[in-house]
Amino acid sequence: MDGLPEDEEFMRYFNQWWQSPTTQDCPLAGKTSFGSAIALNDAGTKIEASHYRTFHSPLKSQKDFIDAFAAAHRIADEISVEIGAPVFPYSIFHVFFDQYAHIIAITQEVLGLGLASVLIVTALFLGSWRTGTIVTGVVALTVVSVMGVMSLWGISLNAISLVNLVISLGIAVEFCAHIARAFMSAGTGLPVDHPSGQKERDERMWTAMVDVGPSVSFLFQVSRTVLNNFSKGALWYHLHKADWDVCACLDEIKVTGGTI
Numbered sequence: 001m002d003g004l005p006e007d008e009e010f011m012r013y014f015n016q017w018w019q020s021p022t023t024q025d026c027p028l029a030g031k032t033s034f035g036s037a038i039a040l041n042d043a044g045t046k047i048e049a050s051h052y053r054t055f056h057s058p059l060k061s062q063k064d065f066i067d068a069f070a071a072a073h074r075i076a077d078e079i080s081v082e083i084g085a086p087v088f089p090y091s092i093f094h095v096f097f098d099q100y101a102h103i104i105a106i107t108q109e110v111l112g113l114g115l116a117s118v119l120i121v122t123a124l125f126l127g128s129w130r131t132g133t134i135v136t137g138v139v140a141l142t143v144v145s146v147m148g149v150m151s152l153w154g155i156s157l158n159a160i161s162l163v164n165l166v167i168s169l170g171i172a173v174e175f176c177a178h179i180a181r182a183f184m185s186a187g188t189g190l191p192v193d194h195p196s197g198q199k200e201r202d203e204r205m206w207t208a209m210v211d212v213g214p215s216v217s218f219l220f221q222v223s224r225t226v227l228n229n230f231s232k233g234a235l236w237y238h239l240h241k242a243d244w245d246v247c248a249c250l251d252e253i254k255v256t257g258g259t260i
Contacts, residue, residue, distance in 0.1 A: 135177055146168045
């Protein structure tokens with residue numbers, strides 16, 4: 001800017017202003033307001049970093065906080081482009097709501113790795129990639145169903161609900177894998193094109209449902225969830241009782257998925 005002090009002359013005037021106490025005679029002096037807001041280099045000839053205060057509009061709901069966090073980062077990015085220096089916002093609530101900037105990508109990564117692990121492990125242990133794929137597909141549908149119920153009940157996606165989704169994925173494997181293993185172990189496994197193949201598969205399905213089905217029955221699993229809800233463990237309280245609605249619907253969904 002033409003006509004304004006630069007370089008050493010600017011720093012001389014700046015230091016005089018920065019070190020002057022804010023008094024009635026000089027209310028614009030910078031020591032009181034900006035004494036700890038500016039950091040100089042060791043030689044005192046260059047400003048290394050600084051901060052200044054801004055204000056949000058009143059924030060009442062969780063959506064307000066998320067939107068305010070996103071707006072603060074958007075404005076900081078625009079200022080960084082304008083001045084050519086890195087600028088970042090900070091507020092106390094940013095520490096918690098920072099997760100919402102990455103939660104979707106983290107959810108996709110965690111659940112994707114979980115489903116890939118389920119496919120590999122079940123295919124190897126059951127001895128059939130086709131059965132492993134079916135088990136993985138049913139597990140994926142179970143997790144998607146739980147996410148749909150979360151949306152209907154107004155449960156937002158955050159770190160806690162993501163933990164419950166991962167738990168849902170792991171528990172859903174239990175039901176599907178048990179029934180799939182019982183199906184694979186029963187009978188001789190005739191080829192698909194064998195004249196008696198369909199009848200033999202129906203018999204294997206019936207055997208699997210009779211032997212393993214009761215253990216994944218609706219009444220048993222709901223009874224277990226109700227009893228676990230009275231647990232006094234702190235870890236179980238935060239991971240299970242905090243999202244009781246998710247865990248309640250999970251038992252219904254996973255039993256249905258495992259049976260189908």
